[in-house]
Amino acid sequence: PVIYVVTPTYARPHQRAELTRLSQTLLLIPSLHWILVEDSAERSKSVADLLAQSGLHYTHLNVQTPPVMKLKDSDPNWLKPRGVEQRNEALRWLKLNKSPKDFGVVYFADDDNTYSVRIFQEMRYTQKVSVWPVGLVGGLRYEGPRVEKGHVIGFHTAWKPHRPFPIDMAGFAVSLSLLLSHPEARFDPNAERGFLESSLLGQLVSIGDLEPRAHNCTKVWVWHTRTEKPKLKQEEILEKQGRGSDLNIQV
Ligand code: UGA
Ligand code: MN
Numbered sequence: 001p002v003i004y005v006v007t008p009t010y011a012r013p014h015q016r017a018e019l020t021r022l023s024q025t026l027l028l029i030p031s032l033h034w035i036l037v038e039d040s041a042e043r044s045k046s047v048a049d050l051l052a053q054s055g056l057h058y059t060h061l062n063v064q065t066p067p068v069m070k071l072k073d074s075d076p077n078w079l080k081p082r083g084v085e086q087r088n089e090a091l092r093w094l095k096l097n098k099s100p101k102d103f104g105v106v107y108f109a110d111d112d113n114t115y116s117v118r119i120f121q122e123m124r125y126t127q128k129v130s131v132w133p134v135g136l137v138g139g140l141r142y143e144g145p146r147v148e149k150g151h152v153i154g155f156h157t158a159w160k161p162h163r164p165f166p167i168d169m170a171g172f173a174v175s176l177s178l179l180l181s182h183p184e185a186r187f188d189p190n191a192e193r194g195f196l197e198s199s200l201l202g203q204l205v206s207i208g209d210l211e212p213r214a215h216n217c218t219k220v221w222v223w224h225t226r227t228e229k230p231k232l233k234q235e236e237i238l239e240k241q242g243r244g245s246d247l248n249i250q251v
Helices: 015-026 045-052 084-097 117-123 176-180 196-201 233-240
Strands: 002-009 032-038 057-062 104-108 129-131 134-137 140-148 151-156 172-175
Touching (some): 015 032, 015 045, 057 084
Parallel strands (some): 032 057
């Protein structure tokens, strides 16, 4: 099976740093196709160049989050769901371009997390939905499924434990055939905070269908890391002096 990695991404000073780190992790994985979806009105040259030089199999898409749904710079990051239209665009692309005879698995990999190669080995053979713990998320050291006799019987979670699937985006993968057999399944852009993952999974499976991976969910091989916003105060100062950074240099 091919692993289809779906990554929403948006322009910001450290975007190329995030995408470089992620792309070089993905290079270590055989039989992988990266679907990178920009949150923008047009595909950018910066991202196109990075993809062309990545050495990966990839598809470059774009769709802009509607302005009413978009975070302002001053908003706290949790105010609105992020990457929703972009992931849904990738689901549309898969439906249009893949058929049930294309064996595959789909993983929603945000551009700022940290991924071990081992998590990709765990997800490759997924019947419906495979699951595993995610480190540094939900206010805990890790959140993850609780497993007994090879079955998911609940979740180790503290934040909004009433979520139907209290699983971070990085904590599951879906078989391509399951998605293609539910061609209308999408992430809900209006989902309550924390309910985005549940909004898709609820259309596809029940808890009893989940396939525990990573040694019965006892290993953490993906981390919900977040990158500190770079401070670029000196840029404005130099610009005013007419000797700002060379904008032809891609950063
Ligand atoms: C958490 C989850 O890990 C995300 O998968 C989930 O989408 C998000 O909450 C949510 O509730 O919407 P968090 O680290 O807070 O993630 O979110 P970000 O990493 O800031 O964004 C998730 C993805 O969307 C990233 O790949 C990011 O590049 C992309 N994004 C973010 C956009 O495409 N557009 C934006 O305006 C912001
Ligand atoms: Mn993130």
